[in-house]
Amino acid sequence: NVVYAGMGEHAVRGVMTSHGDGVYRSTDGGKTWRHVGLEKTRAISRIRIHPKDPNLVYVAAQGAPYGPNPERGIYRSKDGGTTWELVLLVGETAGASDLSMDMTNPRILYAAFWDHLRQPWEVRSGGPGSGIHKSTDGGTTWQKITTGLPPLIGKVSVDVSRANPERVYAIVEADPGGGLFRSDDGGKNWRVMNQDWSIRARAWYYMEVFADPLNADVVYVMNAPFMKSIDGGRTFTSVRVPHGDNHDLWINPDDNRILINANDGGANVSFNGGETWSTQENQPTAQFYRVNTDNQFPYHVYGGQQDNSTVAIVSRAGGGGIGWKDWYEVGGCESAYVAFDPNAPRYVYAGCYMGQISEWDRTTATERDVMAYPVLPAALASRDMKYRFNWNAPILVSPHDPNTVYHGGNVVLKSTNRGRTWTEISPDLTRDDSTKQGPGGAPITNEGAGGEIYGTLAYVIESPRERGTIWTGSDDGLVQVTRDGGGTWNNVTPREVGEALIHAIDVSPHDPGTAYVAATRYKFNDFTPHLFKTTDYGRTWRRLVNGIEPDAWVRVVREDPVRRGLLYAGTETGFYVSFDGGERWQRMQRNLPLVPITDLQVHGNDLVAATSGRAFWILDDLSPLRQYADQVAQAAVHLYRPADAYRAIGGGGFGFDQSRAGRNPPNGAILYYALKAAPDSASPAKLEILDEAGTVIRTYSSRRAAGQGGQGGPGGPGGQGGPMLPARVGLNRFAWDLRHERPTAVPGAYVFGALIGRRAVPGNYQVRFTVEEQVATQPLRVLPDPRIQTAAADYKAQDDLLAALTRDVSAIHEGVNRVRAVRDQVNQTVERSKGQAGAQAVADAAKTLVDRLNATEDSLIQKRTVDGQTVINFPMRLNQFFIYLMNAVDGADDGVTDGARARHVDLERLWATQKANLDRVLGAELAAFNAVVREQGIGAVVVPAARAPLIP
Template structure:
């Protein structure tokens, strides 16, 4: 009865703000309803970078993201689900396009190539015949644009490039773009090059003309081209780098182009002459880059025009013209927020095909819905629970770096992210909020660790925070993040702190793994020592403590594995495979002579997990050919025999979806995959908490935070790689 009353009360409150979501029928924690062996998403919701949106004839919406792959909603954005099975690159660079004659056949471009689905996105394939060959260690050909053919449903056109809203990372910018547009006559099964540009060009949009048969337009980094698919000849119609183009069925001579810093350009002579149409558009460059007018679109003939300036600057946003491009007015000045700050950088727009007033836009943190042609907007990443926020199935969540449970208050769970700070739940994962105050350089946190000291009511939480400008600091809070104290005044702020090691047996000792070696404090972080170490200038990526000897510590670095027997004052190398970089270390509780060490792919070979049963005197691999490195190893609190590992990967090669998570129930001798429920098979970290002895928490790289319930008396399979 009391539960019903609380639910009704929450619904009354939320009725005032109905756009924030409805009352849940069940106020219980997600930790109470876990299925065995299935990863379950937790967290407040986040879209990180929405890179594309498309709406099908039945109103379903496909969302592409920069690190989380593809998501689908069938109820106008109220709930989302991932569609990433066999999608081996999660950086989606084009909209998901259905085949004109079959809604179950879908096409999409990624940073790692072209993908096709024939079951509505449930599974994907990567046909590459005629396209650049698959590359193991780099990007072979990022897809910038795909277009179907209104005259022939079997025809496709494709251009290499990158998404309209971004030039990409340094790695992407160094790619060699093609001179060609590629065409397929069998719905993407095979390709051949046609239409050579005068110079290699990055393609950001292809438009097969519905007004002029055999005509295709290409918006590229070297200008706008009109091509003839019969003669295979291009004509440059605008010698200005442009990102988007559209034509008009009611006026076949008219074109509009979105051209970055030049804004919106119009031709009424099929590209012979162009004039700017920028009245009302804002141009305000930002330190991160210039204005980027990238998209020009409308729902259907006769409706308003929309233009997007995809920039972090104050001129960014969506602009609408109600007078056919004569004047523009920004319609995203008052976008709503949940737990995250709004962003002016809008990357994508899509229109419902049956209701032209229903519009979706995607930004660097949010996806929004408007039911009134852009006059007002609703955010779709989070629902208001009354006490905070919970996800809608979208939790791409800006590089989730760590999840930690407060040992003195197990109802309290913290999630550390890169870009979006630290989120906290005070009700066992039911609702989430930002912490009260960010630590120094606290927009991003690489690691979190709790220390519980005798006589202290609250455990101390340490955060290794950083900025993308490589500033870093260790900070501590004793009041759950309401205030923080910086402990880095005597540390080099340009030395990134990667890992924090604490031990309940030595609560005042804190060990840091950094880009320039190991630093140790024996007075809770007030002063630091670099000790005498072979690791003084090395990037240290792994730290571990012996389960029963608190002064015996282990560290992993690019040069190998190291050990200290005096609490971190001196470090000596442990004989290991030569030139194998170490990324994770564990010494098993209950059998401390058993070591597990994870490596990173290098010139010595693919990443692997190694096991020693004689305290490191000899080693053998138990899982081989992992991609790209072992990011974490944990032992289940309820069972010394059960061990989980996490694997991470990066976006800088074609197939970068990672190798997934693995579990062993025989202390690491045999392993089986454990990926059910994960839309992204790569992770930054994996953690456990004594308060939840059968649960494992995962910090995924691309789809947020997860928890898994390990079943009692589970047996590992013998599947190894």
């Protein structure tokens, strides 16, 4: 049950890496966690626990990737993390990249050290601090072991075999001389076994070694491929896994066929030594760089995900949730910005490494390259490139002209003919420091995938209010603006920024001269937030970080398009909001995971977030934030004005896997209200929906209502009442599903279909919220589904028919309930008459009446049906005929069919006949029975009064 977690990514990508805050410990198998220190170690590569003492634990701290720090090396705790001692420190730029424990003698430890420094323009991997160290006394003393290893090495990974503790494997970055090394004498002497580049390419990112616990000749190396050797490391073969870019491996020490692999796509399990693997399509862990949305209904969300494809996915889907069928690729690759005309997103422009850009045609599902100067300068020094493009190079479509596309390199490129030709509309808008434009890796291994290309534009935005006003931000800290479409440019960089990544710029939707800049300096080992605001096109700036935590660097800021001064900020450690233009910030995390937020976009009433590690998230309705004020906070009761609600048609689904689905927004109108105090139990809160005529069509209460039963579904039972209205102190959210009250139900009866109220027609409604003597009201608009063109007369005709069907279903069920109540009384009367002179007469009369009551009930409802399968066995009755027609008419917005009208006429005829029979049984035939019982001096049976109809 004792588990330790070491925080921070030790595969230190320059484009998307999060540092950690030390070590956490769980003593209940991971259910709860406690922080146990080492906050400043930043990146932990490995934890080893003594096999017989869970309080004796060792931590390999790799340290800060972007600068020197002393909090790195091998730490030891003998008390489960309460206290720590640094038992091996090599240097402030050399961290522990791996740690292996001899499980046959846990006092023997092997530590791999990596001398490294990551800068925005270069990965320095290698130096005097790199090497392998061994301890034979539980970490108290250490000896560096070098015999047989190259003189200059970079990253190292090491593992000792459980099957033979004298055998130790190490994968070593060096050139010349790098590769897989093996020692057969406990690390005293080493010899190189294999130097294939497939096991040591991009050492800083991959290159982890794992010895099989049961077979000393089997060893694995994680690299872009998953590599395995069965001959002691002499030769390797690639093992097929669900995803490339492999980083970690766990091998069951008792059964080496059981493996868990971690890679850039997720985690997967094998039970047969890697022949087959479990799926990774059940882990919502995408790392998105940016987010964009279109104006389809429902709108689609787009982004490029780290080491995976671009993605577009619907924000709402039918069938119970957003599933795998609801997303698709849109060109480009993992590092992409994605851009398009939001009103007509046929052509989608998406980026890739080193300036690649493609146009994806939604209609034909084809993709073509539209790069301004088609070249893939992999491994070249960036000073030798025609254009320098950021790993995440900005692409945007002009908000004023959907035919204009911009692509940011070190200059701004513009195309007006779908990428056939591009024009430079700016000079170099970066610092253009040639000393930072060399190879991306040193001193051993070059890194040329594009993440270290420096002096590039990281953000480009055209003002939504002024055509031709374009702002740019570079990865080396410059902010520039043109107000004439690129004719002249002005450097308007805030003085306090320094050399930084300008991650995002937002132009105020309310004032063309107001803009916000989010800059990050974490690549310079500065984790403080940097957020600036100008109101004069960049002539002056103010820093606005009051309330943001000191190490929550800001990646993105957006101003709300409805409420001036309402700002949203995405940081490394979560989400913040400001109601006063950035003067004061407050955290607003709610159910959003504590995760880096890389981008934000406001879409209508929603806020869409791209995260690094938890995929896309949507805050479904911004109404409370847009309307919040101090007087709202002080009010005893406040009902927020709801956003417009759409009467959307959702698709059906069968066997939908909720565990692998994204969540839909709440169905219907989202209603928010705030309470200063919880209502008294004797006076529950009440929420009512009124139509345009002022008639209450739906009522909810904070008091739990007893379920009437009978609300089933195809293949499943029903029987629940309506949802209870939440009434907590503070903000409450409740969704009206845009339906009227449902028909009367028969308690305990199974219904095949949905016994629900009809949908409200598009139009104007009112929400009324009552708590004790306080009443608050707000208007609400229900809009039609934009995808469906239906006339108002057709909506009315549908509503009229559904209202009639609802009344009929209620009347039928009310009749059944009254029949059951009368029958119960009749049976009770028989019991009371026993022992009296006329008991037999009463019993005879009762049998006649009960037979008629049973026959009447059987004509209205099928009592023998208990689930979706027994529907097949026993014929449906009248109520089910009406419910089926009601569901069919309610399920679409294209107008009532002639067939539905004809069926309704026939059902009304059937119901008229059955109703006459019902009235006769509960009238004349019951009266005859009552005449008999009165003669015996027994009280008469009374027919319960019909309840007032629930549905107008």
